Amino acid sequence: GAGVSQTPSNKVTEKGKYVELRCDPISGHTALYWYRQSLGQGPEFLIYFQGTGAADDSGLPNDRFFAVRPEGSVSTLKIQRTERGDSAVYLCASSLGGGAFNEQFFGPGTRLTVL
Amino acid sequence: GENVEQHPSTLSVQEGDSAVIKCTYSDSASNYFPWYKQELGKRPQLIIDIRSNVGEKKDQRIAVTLNKTAKHFSLHITETQPEDSAVYFCAATVENDYKLSFGAGTTVTVRA
Numbered sequence: 001g002a003g004v005s006q007t008p009s010n011k012v013t014e015k016g017k018y019v020e021l022r023c024d025p026i027s028g029h030t031a032l033y034w035y036r037q038s039l040g041q042g043p044e045f046l047i048y049f050q051g052t053g054a055a056d057d058s059g060l061p062n063d064r065f066f067a068v069r070p071e072g073s074v075s076t077l078k079i080q081r082t083e084r085g086d087s088a089v090y091l092c093a094s095s096l097g098g099g100a101f102n103e104q105f106f107g108p109g110t111r112l113t114v115l
Numbered sequence: 116g117e118n119v120e121q122h123p124s125t126l127s128v129q130e131g132d133s134a135v136i137k138c139t140y141s142d143s144a145s146n147y148f149p150w151y152k153q154e155l156g157k158r159p160q161l162i163i164d165i166r167s168n169v170g171e172k173k174d175q176r177i178a179v180t181l182n183k184t185a186k187h188f189s190l191h192i193t194e195t196q197p198e199d200s201a202v203y204f205c206a207a208t209v210e211n212d213y214k215l216s217f218g219a220g221t222t223v224t225v226r227a
Contacts, residue, residue, distance in 0.1 A: 004158075031213065042121075042204045042217025043159065056214065091159070098213045101147060101166070106158040 002026070004107035006092050012113045013082055021077040021110045025094030032075050033104060034067055035091040043091050049075060050098050082114045117142040119207050121218025129226050134192040136221045138205035141186070145207040148181060148188050149215070154201045162203075163190070166210075195225045 005024045013019050025032050031050055035043035045059040052072045060066075064082075069075040079086055089109040095102035118141040128134045140148075146167035151159035165172045165179045165188065172179050176195075181188040192199055202222050206215040 033213070035215075040219065042119075042206070042220050043215070044217070045214035048213050059214065095213075099211055101210065103149075103161050103164075104215065106151075106160070108158045 004092055004094050004105050006090075006107040006110050008110060009108065010111045010113075012115065014115050015082060015084060017082050017114075019079050019082060019112065021079075021090050021112070023075045023077070023092030023094075023107060025073065025075070025092070026105055027073075029094035029096055029105075030072070031095045031098045031102065031104075032069060033093045033095075034075070034077050035093065037089045037091055037109070039088075046077070046090075048098070055098070079112075082112075084114045087112055087114045117145055117207055117209075117216035119205060119216050119218045121205050121221055123221060124219065125222045125224070127224045127226060128195050130195060130197060132195055134190075134195055134199070134223055134225075136190045136203055136205065136223075137187060138189070138207075138218050139185075139187040140207040140216075142207070142209065143183075143186065144209045145216075146210050147208050148179070149206050150177075150179060150190050151204045151206065151217075152201045153204065153220075159204060192223075195223075197225050197227055199223060200225045 034046040037043045047057045049069045064080045067077045091109045092107040093104040149164035153159040178191045205218040
Protein backbone atom coordinates (compact mmCIF):
# COMPACT_ATOMS: atom_id res chain seq x y z
CA GLY A 1 0.00 0.00 0.00
CA ALA A 2 0.92 3.65 -0.19
CA GLY A 3 3.28 4.97 2.43
CA VAL A 4 3.36 8.37 4.08
CA SER A 5 3.60 11.12 1.51
CA GLN A 6 4.66 14.73 1.93
CA THR A 7 4.37 17.74 -0.31
CA PRO A 8 6.20 19.65 -1.50
CA SER A 9 9.44 17.71 -1.55
CA ASN A 10 11.37 20.96 -1.65
CA LYS A 11 10.38 24.45 -0.65
CA VAL A 12 12.51 27.55 -1.03
CA THR A 13 11.20 30.71 0.54
CA GLU A 14 12.41 34.10 1.62
CA LYS A 15 12.89 35.17 5.20
CA GLY A 16 9.66 36.48 6.64
CA LYS A 17 7.34 34.50 4.38
CA TYR A 18 4.66 32.01 5.40
CA VAL A 19 4.86 28.34 4.40
CA GLU A 20 2.65 25.29 4.65
CA LEU A 21 3.92 21.73 4.55
CA ARG A 22 1.51 18.87 3.97
CA CYS A 23 1.52 15.29 5.21
CA ASP A 24 -0.67 12.42 4.02
CA PRO A 25 -0.39 9.56 6.51
CA ILE A 26 -0.97 5.89 5.83
CA SER A 27 -4.70 5.23 5.61
CA GLY A 28 -6.10 4.10 8.93
CA HIS A 29 -3.23 5.42 11.03
CA THR A 30 -4.64 7.46 13.87
CA ALA A 31 -1.34 8.80 15.17
CA LEU A 32 0.66 11.40 13.26
CA TYR A 33 3.96 13.02 14.17
CA TRP A 34 6.05 15.87 12.86
CA TYR A 35 9.82 15.91 13.29
CA ARG A 36 12.49 18.33 12.13
CA GLN A 37 15.86 17.10 10.93
CA SER A 38 18.71 19.55 10.68
CA LEU A 39 21.81 18.72 8.68
CA GLY A 40 23.90 16.06 10.38
CA GLN A 41 21.37 15.51 13.17
CA GLY A 42 18.70 13.03 14.05
CA PRO A 43 15.03 13.93 13.77
CA GLU A 44 13.70 16.12 16.59
CA PHE A 45 10.11 15.78 17.75
CA LEU A 46 7.80 18.71 17.07
CA ILE A 47 4.18 17.64 17.56
CA TYR A 48 2.00 14.56 17.89
CA PHE A 49 -1.64 14.12 16.86
CA GLN A 50 -3.97 11.39 18.00
CA GLY A 51 -6.94 11.73 15.71
CA THR A 52 -7.76 15.36 15.15
CA GLY A 53 -6.27 16.75 18.33
CA ALA A 54 -2.71 17.74 19.07
CA ALA A 55 -1.92 15.51 22.02
CA ASP A 56 1.52 17.01 22.51
CA ASP A 57 2.96 20.11 20.86
CA SER A 58 5.82 20.53 23.31
CA GLY A 59 8.43 20.24 20.58
CA LEU A 60 7.27 23.23 18.57
CA PRO A 61 10.12 25.74 18.89
CA ASN A 62 7.97 28.87 19.19
CA ASP A 63 4.59 30.33 18.33
CA ARG A 64 5.53 30.82 14.68
CA PHE A 65 4.96 27.09 14.25
CA PHE A 66 1.48 25.60 14.17
CA ALA A 67 0.02 22.35 12.89
CA VAL A 68 -3.48 21.11 12.20
CA ARG A 69 -5.17 17.85 11.36
CA PRO A 70 -8.83 18.83 10.98
CA GLU A 71 -10.27 15.52 9.80
CA GLY A 72 -7.89 13.16 11.51
CA SER A 73 -6.01 12.30 8.34
CA VAL A 74 -4.01 14.91 6.39
CA SER A 75 -1.95 17.28 8.48
CA THR A 76 -0.47 20.66 7.65
CA LEU A 77 2.50 22.22 9.40
CA LYS A 78 2.40 25.98 9.16
CA ILE A 79 5.35 28.29 9.73
CA GLN A 80 4.87 32.03 9.93
CA ARG A 81 7.53 34.70 9.45
CA THR A 82 10.12 32.14 8.44
CA GLU A 83 13.70 32.58 9.60
CA ARG A 84 16.92 31.20 8.16
CA GLY A 85 17.21 28.95 11.19
CA ASP A 86 14.01 27.19 10.14
CA SER A 87 15.85 25.63 7.23
CA ALA A 88 15.74 21.86 7.69
CA VAL A 89 14.04 18.72 6.48
CA TYR A 90 10.58 18.38 8.00
CA LEU A 91 9.58 14.76 8.42
CA CYS A 92 6.12 13.43 9.01
CA ALA A 93 5.43 9.97 10.42
CA SER A 94 2.31 8.00 11.18
CA SER A 95 1.52 4.91 13.21
CA LEU A 96 -1.46 2.66 13.68
CA GLY A 97 -1.98 3.95 17.20
CA GLY A 98 -0.16 6.00 19.74
CA GLY A 99 2.35 4.50 22.11
CA ALA A 100 5.92 3.45 21.74
CA PHE A 101 5.41 -0.03 20.38
CA ASN A 102 3.54 1.10 17.28
CA GLU A 103 6.07 1.48 14.49
CA GLN A 104 6.34 4.98 13.14
CA PHE A 105 6.45 5.07 9.35
CA PHE A 106 8.19 8.11 7.98
CA GLY A 107 7.50 10.15 4.90
CA PRO A 108 10.26 11.32 2.53
CA GLY A 109 10.31 14.77 4.11
CA THR A 110 10.05 18.33 2.88
CA ARG A 111 13.34 20.17 2.54
CA LEU A 112 12.71 23.76 3.56
CA THR A 113 15.26 26.41 2.64
CA VAL A 114 14.80 29.92 3.94
CA LEU A 115 16.92 32.45 2.09
CA GLY B 116 13.69 14.81 28.77
CA GLU B 117 15.47 11.93 27.15
CA ASN B 118 18.97 12.52 25.75
CA VAL B 119 20.41 9.97 23.34
CA GLU B 120 24.06 10.03 22.34
CA GLN B 121 25.39 7.99 19.44
CA HIS B 122 28.92 6.97 18.46
CA PRO B 123 30.74 6.99 16.17
CA SER B 124 29.47 9.72 13.87
CA THR B 125 31.11 8.05 10.87
CA LEU B 126 32.20 4.48 10.30
CA SER B 127 34.01 3.02 7.32
CA VAL B 128 34.29 -0.76 7.04
CA GLN B 129 35.55 -3.22 4.46
CA GLU B 130 32.88 -5.29 2.80
CA GLY B 131 32.38 -8.47 4.76
CA ASP B 132 33.55 -6.98 8.06
CA SER B 133 31.31 -6.14 10.99
CA ALA B 134 30.04 -2.71 12.03
CA VAL B 135 29.05 -1.70 15.54
CA ILE B 136 27.22 1.47 16.54
CA LYS B 137 26.71 2.40 20.17
CA CYS B 138 24.12 4.59 21.86
CA THR B 139 23.57 5.75 25.41
CA TYR B 140 20.40 7.18 26.89
CA SER B 141 19.71 9.22 29.98
CA ASP B 142 16.14 8.38 31.06
CA SER B 143 16.06 5.13 33.00
CA ALA B 144 12.32 4.89 32.26
CA SER B 145 12.99 4.39 28.54
CA ASN B 146 12.10 0.89 27.50
CA TYR B 147 11.78 0.85 23.73
CA PHE B 148 14.77 1.29 21.42
CA PRO B 149 14.29 1.30 17.65
CA TRP B 150 16.98 1.66 15.00
CA TYR B 151 16.31 3.46 11.73
CA LYS B 152 18.27 3.34 8.49
CA GLN B 153 18.21 6.36 6.20
CA GLU B 154 19.70 6.04 2.74
CA LEU B 155 20.78 9.20 0.99
CA GLY B 156 17.79 11.32 0.10
CA LYS B 157 15.31 8.77 1.40
CA ARG B 158 13.05 8.40 4.40
CA PRO B 159 14.16 6.77 7.67
CA GLN B 160 13.05 3.15 7.86
CA LEU B 161 12.85 0.93 10.91
CA ILE B 162 15.30 -1.97 10.67
CA ILE B 163 15.15 -3.48 14.13
CA ASP B 164 13.92 -2.63 17.60
CA ILE B 165 14.28 -3.96 21.11
CA ARG B 166 12.21 -3.70 24.24
CA SER B 167 13.67 -3.59 27.69
CA ASN B 168 12.48 -7.04 28.65
CA VAL B 169 15.14 -8.64 26.45
CA GLY B 170 18.87 -8.17 26.24
CA GLU B 171 19.43 -9.09 22.61
CA LYS B 172 17.49 -9.42 19.38
CA LYS B 173 18.69 -10.69 16.04
CA ASP B 174 17.35 -10.47 12.51
CA GLN B 175 19.57 -12.08 9.88
CA ARG B 176 22.74 -9.97 9.69
CA ILE B 177 21.68 -7.32 12.18
CA ALA B 178 21.43 -7.59 15.93
CA VAL B 179 20.79 -5.21 18.77
CA THR B 180 21.95 -5.57 22.36
CA LEU B 181 20.67 -3.67 25.37
CA ASN B 182 22.24 -3.07 28.76
CA LYS B 183 19.64 -1.36 30.93
CA THR B 184 21.93 -1.08 33.92
CA ALA B 185 24.48 0.89 31.95
CA LYS B 186 21.80 2.56 29.83
CA HIS B 187 23.36 1.73 26.53
CA PHE B 188 22.40 -0.26 23.46
CA SER B 189 24.24 -1.21 20.31
CA LEU B 190 23.58 -2.18 16.71
CA HIS B 191 25.71 -4.91 15.17
CA ILE B 192 25.84 -5.53 11.43
CA THR B 193 27.75 -8.61 10.34
CA GLU B 194 29.05 -9.51 6.88
CA THR B 195 28.53 -5.95 5.69
CA GLN B 196 27.52 -5.35 2.09
CA PRO B 197 27.59 -2.19 -0.05
CA GLU B 198 23.83 -1.77 0.38
CA ASP B 199 24.39 -1.37 4.12
CA SER B 200 25.93 2.05 3.40
CA ALA B 201 23.54 4.59 4.94
CA VAL B 202 22.99 6.76 8.00
CA TYR B 203 21.81 4.81 11.02
CA PHE B 204 19.87 6.42 13.87
CA CYS B 205 19.19 4.98 17.27
CA ALA B 206 16.23 6.20 19.28
CA ALA B 207 14.67 5.73 22.68
CA THR B 208 11.26 6.25 24.20
CA VAL B 209 9.08 5.17 27.06
CA GLU B 210 6.21 2.73 26.69
CA ASN B 211 2.93 4.67 26.55
CA ASP B 212 4.90 7.57 25.16
CA TYR B 213 5.07 8.36 21.48
CA LYS B 214 7.83 10.80 20.74
CA LEU B 215 11.10 9.23 19.77
CA SER B 216 14.34 10.80 20.96
CA PHE B 217 16.97 10.21 18.28
CA GLY B 218 20.72 10.06 18.33
CA ALA B 219 22.65 12.25 15.90
CA GLY B 220 23.25 9.40 13.48
CA THR B 221 26.15 7.31 12.21
CA THR B 222 27.18 7.43 8.57
CA VAL B 223 28.27 3.94 7.60
CA THR B 224 30.30 3.43 4.45
CA VAL B 225 31.00 -0.09 3.26
CA ARG B 226 34.08 -0.23 1.02
CA ALA B 227 34.00 -2.79 -1.76
